[in-house]
Amino acid sequence: MKKTIAILLALVMTVSLLAGCSKGGGNDGEKTLTVALTAAPTHLDPHPQASTDSYRVVTQIYDRLVELDADMKLVPVLAESWEVKDETTTVFHLRKGVKFHDGNEMKAEDVKFSLERCIASPGVNYNYLIISEINIIDDYTVEFKTSEPCSVLLQRLTLDAASILSKAAVESTDDFDSHPVGCGPFKFVSWDTTSGEVVLEAFDDYWEGRPAIDKLVFKTIPESINRTVALETKEADIAYDLAATDFESVEKNPDLKLEKAASTTVWYLGMNTRDPILANKLVRKAIATAINVDDFITMVFNGNADPAHNTMLTPYLPGYVADAVKYDYSVENAKALLAQAGYADGLTLTLYVQDSQIFKDASVTIQEALRQVGITVNIKSMNASSFTSATVDGEHQLFFMSKTSIDPDSMLRSIYSEDSLGASGNRSFWTSAEVDAMLDEALATTDSAHANELYAKIQAIVADEVPIYPLAQEYINAGMQKNVEGFKLYPGKTHYIYGTSLAG
Structure with a gap:
């Protein structure tokens, strides 16, 4: 009815x-x-950090040097071919005759301009800071150099942040955001x-x-x-x-x-560790223990998702480890953790969410789960732009959102790295020098087995610290x-x- x-x-x-x-x-x-x-x-x-729905529009306007197709296979796009000269140098050979929407031909100058503009943009640049030089060989050949070996450079260049823009169009307007020009x-x-x-x-x-x-x-x-x-x-x-x-x-x-279809998207509950209450790891563990993940998936996704097993990686990404640290659902254990943290009489927190349906369903489900253990949750719902600004600025205590990635480094770095604080994705504001060092080592190695060992260690550390609680891998x-x-x-x-x- x-x-x-x-x-x-x-x-x-x-x-x-x-x-x-x-x-x-x-x-x-x-x-x-x-x-x-x-x-x-x-x-x-x-180049500004934006929502998934923004990129669903953006990706139609622009092309990139390379892309991943629907089967997640790397395919040439604006670069018709490329060659790895050495472990830090890749040369791309561009298609000739590609036109931008303003009529100009796409050339190496536009590629260099676009990627250097991306590297200078705080919201998205964390994936590209390893690029140390972009050199124009000729109009249709461009050389990328990285400061260290980078095993995922090509995958990074498939992301919308690596879109190729018309240099002339960008430089001719003060409001490119409202007058975008690509070659898509x-x-x-x-x-x-x-x-x-x-x-x-x-x-x-x-x-x-x-x-x-x-x-x-x-x-x-x-x-x-x-x-x-x-x-x-x-x-x-x-x-x-x-x-x-x-x-x-x-x-x-x-x-x-x-x-x-399956996806590489994980939905998670985030906790602002700069907040005096949530800075206490016992409180964060109590929150994780208070949520029945299976019930959450039933209520929010009607069963159309898999448990995230307390990791931001999905089974489709290298390095995936399920339940490196487990938080078995238990109201009694959650209450005990809160008492140990000094909140035996309960506490009140505010949860920031966007105003679309999945956020509404998630927020009331989380609210009810935490109520059972003595945590009162006030829900603050807002549009996507306001939500982004508020969480980037750290106004929140709890927040709910998702992250999609096509490689393990990008996923883990955006959520946990010091390089990614705020706009780039780390809105729990938790960092670890040890985790950052392991991320850098995994990115630089050409030994995939060693990289996966490092990713496993990282997943164990962050799961124990629980600055965010991964809940569901989305279909x-x-x-x-x-x-x-x-x-x-x-x-x-x-x-x-x-x-x-x-x-x-």
Whole structure:
């Protein structure tokens, strides 16, 4: 009954948006693809730290030297080939004739400019600080040097932060974020920062061939039930991250289909160790012990996730170790830890979350779990931009968020390293010189077995310190109209639209 009411209300809310719309098409047969996001983009410039939904738009505008495909295999993109000269030198040979959206040809100067701009950007540069030099050999050849051997350089260059920008476009405006220019398959048209809607259009001169989609529209629909309704009413052609409770209705709808896949995303509860209460490791351990992870996954993901086993690495990444330190659920043990920490009579904490559905479900589930052991949790919900600012500045006590990564160093470094404090991902503000040294050693070694040994030690240390508590390894999904063809889910969550088409 509740779901029926929610659907009826959502229909009333969206009916005005449907008036005059021609789904999957437009004037003169224009092919328009509308994608429903969970949150409004915060940036279209790839260099400020941004949300997953921001990168889901960004990745359509820009290309990178190399990319990982839907099977997580490395493929050449703007670099048609590369060669490793020695353990600290890699030379990339660029494609000729690649055009930016402003008409300029992409050359080595743009590559050097883009990556040096990335390295100078505090929110994303932690993955690239090991790059010591970028040298232009000629217009179509560029040399990267690292200060030490880097076993994951190519993987790092697949991330959206390593997007190649038009140097001329960046230097010609004071507001590149609102006028982005890349050389990807879709070019920027408009961004309504009030509604979150972003409109892109096919780039006719795209080096790999013009997209089959003429216009690409991203709409922000935070409530998962409303994203499902948007599919049912044809307001959206694709909707990301549907609630598991809606899977059956989508799969039974003859006009819709559902795609699901494993991901490299981990959701976690973070604890600000600069806070006087949470600086006490016993309190952090009590919080971890108070949460029944299986119940959490049932309540928040409807079972559509796996336990994270107290590590930020997933089984798909090298170095994964399950339960290096375990926190078996126990109300009694959690209360005992709180008493040992000096809080036998309980305490009050504030939990910062974003205002989309998964955060709401998680926050009330965590709130109830901690209430059982004497911890009162006040929930502070806010939009993605405000959440990012608040947690970067350390205003929070508890926070809930996710991290997606395609290599173990990037995942662990962003969460635990001193280099990553604040904007780059370490919002628990916990650091360890020992962990930092091991991360650097693992990154520099060419011995994968030794690197995995170091990652195992790191996972044991951080699991014992528990500045964050990894809870769930997420599955990803997207619902879509039956006539959507060629779309593939990317395990890193920033799904590529290029290659997608609309039948009929």
